[in-house]
Each structure stands twice: as structure tokens, then as C-alpha cells.
Amino acid sequence: MDWHAQPQPFWRTHPAHWPDIWRRSIQARIVTGTLLMSTVVLILVGWVMMSQVTDGVLESRRTSAQAEAAAQLTALTNSINAADPATITQNLSQLVQSSNRAGLYDVVLMPTDTSGSTLIQQTGGVESSSVPHELQSSVSSDESKLFDTYTEINYDGQASAPGLAIGSQVRVNSTGERYEVYFLFPLTVQQEILDVVQRALLTAGLLLVVLLGAVAWLVTRQVVTPVRMARRIAERLAAGKLEERMQVRGTDDLARLAVSFNKMASNLQQQIRRLEELSRLQRRFVSDVSHELRTPLTTVRMAADLLHESRDQFDPMSRRSVELLQNELNRFEELLADLLEISRFDAGAAALDLEDVDLRDIVARVLENHETLRARKGCEVELAMPEPCRAQVDSRRIERILRNLIGNAIEHSEGRPIRISTATDEDAAAVAVRDHGIGFRAEEAEMVFSRFWRADPARARTTGGTGLGLSIALEDARLHGGRLDAWGSPGDGAYFRLTLPRRPDVTLSGSPLPARPADASRVVSEMSLVDVGAPYQKLTGGEEL
Incomplete structure (x- = not known):
């Protein structure tokens, strides 16, 4: 330009x-x-x-x-x-x-x-x-x-x-x-x-x-x-x-405006450079700490696995302590893996391993992995996936995105049903996850993708989330050239839409799924969903895809 x-x-x-x-x-x-x-x-x-x-x-x-x-x-x-x-x-x-x-x-x-x-x-x-x-x-x-x-x-x-x-x-x-x-x-x-x-x-x-x-x-x-x-x-x-900087000529009001503008630009330059340096140091610190913690964590994991295998020989109090240690180590490993993934995104070292897949198969694997959580929450899942939804994507990263979206939907569903929809057009493929749980305010739609942000910090967590899942999901979507949108309403639940280009040479111009759920205008209180015009099948806690 x-x-x-x-x-x-x-x-x-x-x-x-x-x-x-x-x-x-x-x-x-x-x-x-x-x-x-x-x-x-x-x-x-x-x-x-x-x-x-x-x-x-x-x-x-x-x-x-x-x-x-x-x-x-x-x-x-x-x-x-x-x-x-x-x-x-x-x-x-x-x-x-x-x-x-x-x-x-x-x-x-x-x-x-x-x-x-x-x-x-x-x-x-x-x-x-x-x-x-x-x-x-x-x-x-x-x-x-x-x-x-x-x-x-x-x-x-x-x-x-x-x-x-x-x-x-x-x-x-x-x-x-x-x-x-x-x-x-x-x-x-x-x-x-x-x-x-x-x-x-x-x-x-x-x-x-x-x-x-x-x-x-x-x-x-x-x-x-x-x-x-x-x-x-x-x-x-x-x-x-x-x-x-602006040129300053004379001493009139416009000249004083130019002087003030230049001072503002200098201050902004100093602040931006300071923030860039802090961000660089923070990324390096996160990367170094994440890598340095893997060695001692491996040693602790080996010891914890030995104790966990012998837990039946311990008294009840010691057995309970060993189980808590195992659970917390699992959470610590997840946090460490997320921090390492974040450091890769910050360093620009993340890469895609593309393959032609049907997004419905990824949804099926994710639901199978969350079978226990769905049964415990009593959450019913309704699928609106009438046609094949194929795209050239990195299936590991897309599965991680959907695992975060579907896991959060089940976790915050309050026992109400969730709905998963897929759709495609000539250039894009999309997956949408809708729940009717606590939701969030409209001004929090962008904050949900911030690192370590939680809608309700005091809420009891049953899945041991790290607060990095949605931020990693957003980075994975951007890495594909796609987008991840969020909509929420207090008491009316949340709606997340993942849109991906079907081919790496495609630039997104829209999405085959709407940006808002069809039932966004009312609060769902009954155990049913509004049909949006696409056929779907219903899954209970014991049914399989």
C-alpha cells in the first residue's frame, strides 16, 4: 500500500x-x-x-x-x-x-x-x-x-x-x-x-x-x-x-495536536515494545518450565504408578491418598501438555497433518470417549448429521477441538440435552454444539477463548479442566484457516460453531450453519429440543452411534 x-x-x-x-x-x-x-x-x-x-x-x-x-x-x-x-x-x-x-x-x-x-x-x-x-x-x-x-x-x-x-x-x-x-x-x-x-x-x-x-x-x-x-x-x-511521527509546524492548535499525537505515539511505542518483551519472556518461561517439568514428572509418574498398582495392600486412608495422587498427576499432565501446545502456537511451530476425513466420524469418537461423563450427567445427545461432512483437516487437532466443545457442553448441560449439528457447502464444513446449561453473557463471547478464563470460577469441576481448552481450540481452528464462534445467554445455554475450509486453498467467506441457534429467543426448560429442519437421531446414555 x-x-x-x-x-x-x-x-x-x-x-x-x-x-x-x-x-x-x-x-x-x-x-x-x-x-x-x-x-x-x-x-x-x-x-x-x-x-x-x-x-x-x-x-x-x-x-x-x-x-x-x-x-x-x-x-x-x-x-x-x-x-x-x-x-x-x-x-x-x-x-x-x-x-x-x-x-x-x-x-x-x-x-x-x-x-x-x-x-x-x-x-x-x-x-x-x-x-x-x-x-x-x-x-x-x-x-x-x-x-x-x-x-x-x-x-x-x-x-x-x-x-x-x-x-x-x-x-x-x-x-x-x-x-x-x-x-x-x-x-x-x-x-x-x-x-x-x-x-x-x-x-x-x-x-x-x-x-x-x-x-x-x-x-x-x-x-x-x-x-x-x-x-x-x-x-x-x-x-x-x-x-x-507527524511533522510539527508552528505553535498553533494544530501544531500542539501534532506534538500531543507524537507524544502518544512515543508512549505507545514504548508500551508495545515493553509488552512484546514481556510476552517474549513469558512465552520462553512457559516453554522452558513445561519442558523442564517433564523429566521430574516422568519420575513422579513412575513412582505413582507403582503405588497405584499396590494400593490394595494399603490401609483405606493410604489407598485414598494414592488415588488422589494419581488423579492430580493426570490433571497435571494435561495442564503440562496444554502449556506445551500453547508454547508451540506462540513460537509458530505448530503444523498440520492433513487428511480427508468425515467430521461425523470424529464426533462419534469424541462421544464414545465421553460416554462415562454423559452417563454420570444424565445428558441426552441429539445429532443433526444427515449427510457426509468431509474436509481435508488434521484429525488430531479437530478431535481436540470437538473434545473441548462437547465436553464443556456435557459438563455445563445441567442434565438437559445437547445437540450436535454438521453441514457442508461447496467451500466449508461446519460443526455446531448447542447446550442449554448456565450459558454466559454476550460480552463474554470473546473472553471464553482467553487463556485460563472460566465463566464461574467458584463452580465445582468434575472434569478437571485447565482453562486452556478453548484457547487451544481457537488456535487449532485458526491454524486450519477456519473460525470458531461462540454465542451464549444466561440460563439459555451456549452455542459454539466450528467452521473449516474443505480444502487448504479455500478462503472462508461464510458458514453452512447459522451463527446463532434456532431456539436462541427462548429459554429451554423442558427435556426436548426444537427441530431445526434437519433429521437427527437420539442417543441415550447406553446407546451407541
Whole structure:
């Protein structure tokens, strides 16, 4: 692995990898969040500013247009009333044209519904459809007011333009006729001004978002770079490179963090080396003591065997002492053998003698060896081994594993039945042992494999266990490339699952047996087992496989 490899910027990575960058990179989340929040803020600020500018520009133009329209309406009214009543209809177009100011506004004059005329006058090529119907309704309903509204001004043969329409009524005093006059002010200049302001706001907003993103990236880089360096150094320390340290630059908080990290790494290095030395001395001590004890133990065993063979010639008290001596020597030899086996694992000297075997045959031998203990405990065994379970294993070590698992299950079964299951798939073979005894807590599932650990140290032992059985079983399973799992629940017993590769070139990816027993959700109080769907046969104390 290249410890010095730097993460690539997200713009250089494939889009499919962006979600992974989002999950792993604090810098990417901060920069993205800053860009999103700044964009939202700028959109809101731009909308408010644009609304205010638009209202200001349009309101200013509306005020000036109303004043201009009022003045022109007065002049047009005076001109109409001063004209000859007999020729007013013929001169109406001339009067309208005289009140128009080209480029500033156009005029549309149309008769009211009560005037009886259909003549419509307009200037500048403007179409009468430019006057909204709502404005016409307002003007026709009241002759004393000016009404205005924003509209779209349509021209003959030209593009339409935004505009402001202001209307009112004109009355001819001599004839009593009334006309509606509309002044159409184009807002092209105001629209251009608003377009310029909008482009300026958009450009400034985009630049500001980019600058904020760059600032966020630079600021977070100052913080994230030391954190990434600490992560890489931590990975190197975890890989065993205990001499790695962080670079310290400056005296700020990050520099003090680097100093503290380096001190922690130095302390860890010292402690690890001290523990390694202690562990090495401990392994050497266990190995040396185990080997040195074999010679005197052999001599004591020979003497004890002579005494045991002649025990019938002793008085009852001496005979009992000889039997106790024999039993304790047996336990001492088991402990010594376990210590020697542990020392071999610690030294890396353990090796496998592989052969193709059926795990069911090993289970049968182990149960036969525990026949006396099963009879004494009154423990019933149920087997779920429907099919051959073959694998290339070291049968001696696998038998030792199963001897520990089955012996512990019988010992802690409290007289309740135990269940032994086997299963295979294409790559793995598994054996599971289930009892319904005292069990253990979930947090003790890993501790059961610790050396000399016992779930209940005060419990009376009938099998003379050394406390090393499960730790040796775990090492044997690992030596095969397999695994040994434990599950337990107080009052609901324990469940151990041994999973082994069927061939030495196979890497385990699962197990054909579940990690938890099927009846794990309830406490078994009756002398029966829940059928898990596989056929099994029942063994009593006197039956044989």
C-alpha cells in the first residue's frame, strides 16, 4: 500500500465515485455545504434587491407618466371643447395626433358604449388591442379618474414592448359625447435598465459563490491536511511502523495536536515494545518450565504408578491418598501438555497433518470417549448429521477441538440435552454444539477463548479442566484457516460453531450453519429440543452411534 498517496480532487474522479468522496471527505462536505448555503442566500438577497430595484424604477416612471398623461388629457379636453361642434368628428384624428409625443407615448381614443360611434383613433401604429379589457372596464365606469395598468404594447408590423397604459374619459360639452383616451407609455428603457441590473447581480453572485467555495476549500484544507496526515500516521502505526511521527509546524492548535499525537505515539511505542518483551519472556518461561517439568514428572509418574498398582495392600486412608495422587498427576499432565501446545502456537511451530476425513466420524469418537461423563450427567445427545461432512483437516487437532466443545457442553448441560449439528457447502464444513446449561453473557463471547478464563470460577469441576481448552481450540481452528464462534445467554445455554475450509486453498467467506441457534429467543426448560429442519437421531446414555 502506498502510504503517501494523496486523495485526488473530486473533479478528477469518475462521477460514480463522488458518493464515496462525499462520505469520506470532510472537506468535500464543508465546501459543498458552503456552496449550497451561499447560493441559497445569494438567490434570496438577489431576489429582494431585484424586487426593490424593479419597484423603484417602475414606480418612478409611473409617477412621471401619470403627470404627463394628466397634462395631455387636460389639453386634449380643452382642444375638443374649443373646436367647432359641427366638424369635431372630422377633426378628431387631427386633435389626437396633436396630443401625441412620438417616442414618449402613443394615444388611443375610442368612443364609449353610449356615444353611438365606432370610430377608433390611434397614433404611432399602436394597436387598440394593447389596451387591457380590465382597464377599459375601469375607465368606462368612472369618468372622473385616471386609471393605469401595466400591459404589452402591440405595434403594426413591429415587435411588442412592455408598457404602461393610463386611461380616462373625455366629454364633449357641446354634444354630450364621451370618449375614452388611453396613453400608452413604452417601458423599453426601464426594461433595459432592469436587464443590466439583473445581469450584474447574476455575474456578481456567481463570482461570489466561486470565491466563497475557494475560501471554504482553503480554510478547510488548513484543518483537514493535518487530520489526514494524522490518519496516515495512525495507519502506519497500526501496521507496525512504530517510528512514524507527524511533522510539527508552528505553535498553533494544530501544531500542539501534532506534538500531543507524537507524544502518544512515543508512549505507545514504548508500551508495545515493553509488552512484546514481556510476552517474549513469558512465552520462553512457559516453554522452558513445561519442558523442564517433564523429566521430574516422568519420575513422579513412575513412582505413582507403582503405588497405584499396590494400593490394595494399603490401609483405606493410604489407598485414598494414592488415588488422589494419581488423579492430580493426570490433571497435571494435561495442564503440562496444554502449556506445551500453547508454547508451540506462540513460537509458530505448530503444523498440520492433513487428511480427508468425515467430521461425523470424529464426533462419534469424541462421544464414545465421553460416554462415562454423559452417563454420570444424565445428558441426552441429539445429532443433526444427515449427510457426509468431509474436509481435508488434521484429525488430531479437530478431535481436540470437538473434545473441548462437547465436553464443556456435557459438563455445563445441567442434565438437559445437547445437540450436535454438521453441514457442508461447496467451500466449508461446519460443526455446531448447542447446550442449554448456565450459558454466559454476550460480552463474554470473546473472553471464553482467553487463556485460563472460566465463566464461574467458584463452580465445582468434575472434569478437571485447565482453562486452556478453548484457547487451544481457537488456535487449532485458526491454524486450519477456519473460525470458531461462540454465542451464549444466561440460563439459555451456549452455542459454539466450528467452521473449516474443505480444502487448504479455500478462503472462508461464510458458514453452512447459522451463527446463532434456532431456539436462541427462548429459554429451554423442558427435556426436548426444537427441530431445526434437519433429521437427527437420539442417543441415550447406553446407546451407541
